[in-house]
Amino acid sequence: MEYKEFAKYYDRFYKNKDYEKEVGFLMNFIKEGDEIIDIGCGTGIHASLIFQKGFYVDCLDLNDEMLEVAKTRLKSNFYSQNILDINIDKKYDVIISMFAVLNHLKSVDELEKCLSNLRGILKDDGKIIIDLHNPQSSGSKKDSFDNMTRIMEWNYEKKNRIENSKITFMIGYKRYDDSHVFKIFTIDEVKECCTKIGLKVLNVYENYDLDKEGKETSKNLQFVICN
Numbered sequence: 619m620e621y622k623e624f625a626k627y628y629d630r631f632y633k634n635k636d637y638e639k640e641v642g643f644l645m646n647f648i649k650e651g652d653e654i655i656d657i658g659c660g661t662g663i664h665a666s667l668i669f670q671k672g673f674y675v676d677c678l679d680l681n682d683e684m685l686e687v688a689k690t691r692l693k694s695n696f697y698s699q700n701i702l703d704i705n706i707d708k709k710y711d712v713i714i715s716m717f718a719v720l721n722h723l724k725s726v727d728e729l730e731k732c733l734s735n736l737r738g739i740l741k742d743d744g745k746i747i748i749d750l751h752n753p754q755s756s757g758s759k760k761d762s763f764d765n766m767t768r769i770m771e772w773n774y775e776k777k778n779r780i781e782n783s784k785i786t787f788m789i790g791y792k793r794y795d796d797s798h799v800f801k802i803f804t805i806d807e808v809k810e811c812c813t814k815i816g817l818k819v820l821n822v823y824e825n826y827d828l829d830k831e832g833k834e835t836s837k838n839l840q841f842v843i844c845n
């Protein structure tokens with residue numbers, strides 16, 4: 619269902635994800651008066667937390683069901699667009715893309731195309747903050763809360779750097795399934811794509827922590843990129 623039916627349950631499914639911590643990290647790169655866009659905003663959790671701090675945040679996502687939920691959270695310009703084909707006549711001080719959005723791309727070529735599109739809507743002195751997934755192995759996890767049982771299984775093909783992720787959740791007797799294929803990019807691949815299109819990686823962090831440098835062994839990576 620790729621975020622279609624999942625959209626209704628997304629917030630419940632990720633109830634324990636520490637969005638406040640992630641937004642705390644992002645605020646290190648946001649200053650008064652900045653114009654911001656959340657790329658792959660999903661249900662708009664980061665955007666709405668930043669909005670509550672007094673900023674205006676535009677929102678872009680490919681999936682209309684996710685955008686419908688985001689619309690209930692904040693006032694914004696909502697763009698139903700693909701990150702491979704962005705058509706926005708505006709430039710931003712800060713572009714954020716959180717929780718593996720760019721891992722939905724299929725190749726380094728697509729990553730380069732997407733970063734080039736982001737550069738097209740970035741002000742000269744603006745910053746792009748991208749949060750990428752970086753699995754180290756295959757695994758599974760099962761837990762229950764709020765009358766929901768979640769089962770997550772992920773199979774990481776290290777050689778091709780592809781993760782196949784399966785999500786199953788049960789609410790009462792009703793069962794829902796979703797699956798995603800993630801392309802995993804190395805730090806060097808991201809840096810090389812940026813260099814090719816005239817962007818520069820300023821820093822790479824791990825776990826939304828300014829004191830932790832992101833490495834190939836980190837489970838998630840936050841890239842801070844500028845012109």
Ligand SMILES: C[S@@+](CC[C@H](N)C(=O)[O-])C[C@H]1O[C@@H](n2cnc3c(N)ncnc32)[C@H](O)[C@@H]1O
Pocket residue numbers: 621657658659660661662663664678679680681684699700701702715716717718719722723
């Ligand atoms: C894991 S969710 C993250 C959502 C949100 N950023 C968050 O942190 O909760 C990934 C989001 O990326 C969006 N997405 C995936 N591929 C996309 C594409 N090619 N263009 C725009 N959005 C895309 C999905 O629709 C989904 O909302």
